[in-house]
Amino acid sequence: MDTEQARQRLLAERDRLEEVRQAAERLSAGAREAAERELSSADQHPAELATETIERELDQSVVQHARVELVEIEAALARVDSGTYGQCEVCSQPISEGRLEALPAARYCVEDQAKVAKAGRNGSR
Numbered sequence: 001m002d003t004e005q006a007r008q009r010l011l012a013e014r015d016r017l018e019e020v021r022q023a024a025e026r027l028s029a030g031a032r033e034a035a036e037r038e039l040s041s042a043d044q045h046p047a048e049l050a051t052e053t054i055e056r057e058l059d060q061s062v063v064q065h066a067r068v069e070l071v072e073i074e075a076a077l078a079r080v081d082s083g084t085y086g087q088c089e090v091c092s093q094p095i096s097e098g099r100l101e102a103l104p105a106a107r108y109c110v111e112d113q114a115k116v117a118k119a120g121r122n123g124s125r
């Protein structure tokens with residue numbers, strides 16, 4: 001595992017997520033201003049207002065997703081520093097290079113990821 005390469009990959013991913021988050025927050029602020037203008041004007045358009053509300057919620061989910069991802073990236077960068085990056089947190093086996101390329105912040109190997117996901121589904125299957 002080339003940790004310097006991993007660090008660069010994580011930093012690039014963090015920059016990208018920061019941009020997404022900031023763009024979504026700007027959009028969200030714009031939609032809020034438009035909604036406020038709408039509310040303060042005497043002639044209101046409920047349908048437009050509803051559209052703006054939906055857009056605002058979409059932006060919020062994008063922001064929320066980016067925040068969660070950023071936390072994962074930060075955790076992965078901390079693992080690079082402590083020398084445990086690329087190791088599965090469950091079985092301590094190395095995570096494959098291909099998987100880390102696709103998911104730089106992966107915490108688990110493919111097998112344990114599947115187990116964790118299954119456990120999270122609360123036995124509904």
Ligand SMILES: [Zn+2]
Pocket residue numbers: 088089090091092093108109110111112
């Ligand atoms: Zn594992």
